Amino acid sequence: xxxxxxxxxxxxxxxxxxxxxxxxxxxxxxxxxxxxxxxxxxxxxxxxxxxxxxxxxxxxxxxxxxxxxxxxxxxxxxxxxxxxxxxxxxxxxxxxxxxxxxxxxxxxxxxxxxxxxxxxxxxxxxxxxxxxxxxxxxxxxxxxxxxxxxxxxxxxxxxxxxxxxxxxxxxxxxxxxxxxxxxxxxxxxxxxxxxx
Amino acid sequence: xxxxxxxxxxxxxxxxxxxxxxxxxxxxxxxxxxxxxxxxxxxxxxxxxxxxxxxxxxxxxxxxxxxxxxxxxxxxxxxxxxxxxxxxxxxxxxxxxxxxxxxxxxxxxxxxxxxxxxxxxxxxxxxxxxxxxxxxxxxxxxxxxxxxxxxxxxxxxxxxxxxxxxxxxxxxxxxxxxxxxxxxxxxxxxxxxxxx
Numbered sequence: 001x002x003x004x005x006x007x008x009x010x011x012x013x014x015x016x017x018x019x020x021x022x023x024x025x026x027x028x029x030x031x032x033x034x035x036x037x038x039x040x041x042x043x044x045x046x047x048x049x050x051x052x053x054x055x056x057x058x059x060x061x062x063x064x065x066x067x068x069x070x071x072x073x074x075x076x077x078x079x080x081x082x083x084x085x086x087x088x089x090x091x092x093x094x095x096x097x098x099x100x101x102x103x104x105x106x107x108x109x110x111x112x113x114x115x116x117x118x119x120x121x122x123x124x125x126x127x128x129x130x131x132x133x134x135x136x137x138x139x140x141x142x143x144x145x146x147x148x149x150x151x152x153x154x155x156x157x158x159x160x161x162x163x164x165x166x167x168x169x170x171x172x173x174x175x176x177x178x179x180x181x182x183x184x185x186x187x188x189x190x191x192x193x194x195x196x
Numbered sequence: 197x198x199x200x201x202x203x204x205x206x207x208x209x210x211x212x213x214x215x216x217x218x219x220x221x222x223x224x225x226x227x228x229x230x231x232x233x234x235x236x237x238x239x240x241x242x243x244x245x246x247x248x249x250x251x252x253x254x255x256x257x258x259x260x261x262x263x264x265x266x267x268x269x270x271x272x273x274x275x276x277x278x279x280x281x282x283x284x285x286x287x288x289x290x291x292x293x294x295x296x297x298x299x300x301x302x303x304x305x306x307x308x309x310x311x312x313x314x315x316x317x318x319x320x321x322x323x324x325x326x327x328x329x330x331x332x333x334x335x336x337x338x339x340x341x342x343x344x345x346x347x348x349x350x351x352x353x354x355x356x357x358x359x360x361x362x363x364x365x366x367x368x369x370x371x372x373x374x375x376x377x378x379x380x381x382x383x384x385x386x387x388x389x390x391x392x
Contacts, residue, residue, distance in 0.1 A: 109368050114369060117372065118373075161361030162358040162361055173311060194354055
């Protein structure tokens with residue numbers, strides 16, 4: 001039984017790797033069960049033994065995306081000063097948005113991705129691990145008086161949303177109201193204002 | 197000449213009205229020069245005398261969207277207390293995002309919409325008028341000490357971006373990290389935290 005379970009796990013990994021390959025070449029729209037099957041020389045019907053369909057595959061890709069973001073955040077997550085750590089975490093977040101636009105779109109705005117409701121083991125998922133880095137640093141900032149006291153959840157979500165908003169509005173060419181010479185430092189200025 | 201100019205202006209209005217009708221029925225993807233021409237019983241070729249193409253029409257629609265948002269904001273723009281005014285302006289903004297998702301998407305994230313660089317008369321455009329309501333209230337809050345002093349631009353953009361981020365992440369089902377019972381008041385909590 002253990003042997004079979006490992007076999008299935010390996011098969012799932014092969015499928016996800018093939019999906020990652022396609023996704024990194026052309027985004028979520030070119031990922032299909034048929035193309036994945038072709039790539040690993042498997043029958044499309046058999047894929048459905050491992051994944052319910054494209055939506056299920058996109059969810060697995062999305063986990064990969066969050067893992068990439070989390071891996072990038074980890075090196076700065078040990079910055080001792082929690083406020084500096086928050087700034088660094090947000091900078092990594094913004095760099096990820098700029099350098100991995102396909103993954104960024106997939107995990108934060110692709111309408112085909114539907115995240116399941118949280119369960120008991122959600123805490124170990126890359127999305128939650130990523131969020132918890134921001135959450136812990138915010139909490140610590142407040143406890144140490146480095147951030148005006150207030151609601152830690154509102155602070156964490158506010159910071160994250162502002163970064164997401166800045167990233168989307170900037171990349172979508174919606175920041176014309178901001179003078180050209182302020183654009184480069186805009187995200188940092190916004191962040192520093194929120195973390196005042 | 198004046199007569200001709202008025203004629204052309206009326207023609208442009210008719211075209212935009214037809215585009216608005218199509219857009220409100222099915223979003224930007226169903227707006228086309230051909231369908232607009234059909235609706236006003238005009239030849240598609242003649243439309244090009246008034247608009248360079250679909251992108252130009254989407255820009256006009258986008259102005260309409262900003263006008264709608266601005267008209268909704270105006271009634272609360274006379275709230276005397278600037279901090280309460282900011283809260284109200286942001287609430288109107290979020291209600292607009294929820295109630296007019298097509299216009300909201302068009303003006304803030306449709307990749308087919310490319311706003312031109314600002315010119316001397318940009319200040320009278322609905323997008324800039326809308327932004328200036330937020331900007332003025334923020335400035336006034338700072339001058340009156342109702343908002344921790346800081347960079348007014350970072351404050352205005354930060355608030356706007358956070359609202360945009362909350363609206364997009366909520367409507368895209370990306371707020372699973374937030375406990376269910378906090379979702380209803382989330383935008384308001386975030387806003388109050390930023391305006392602390």
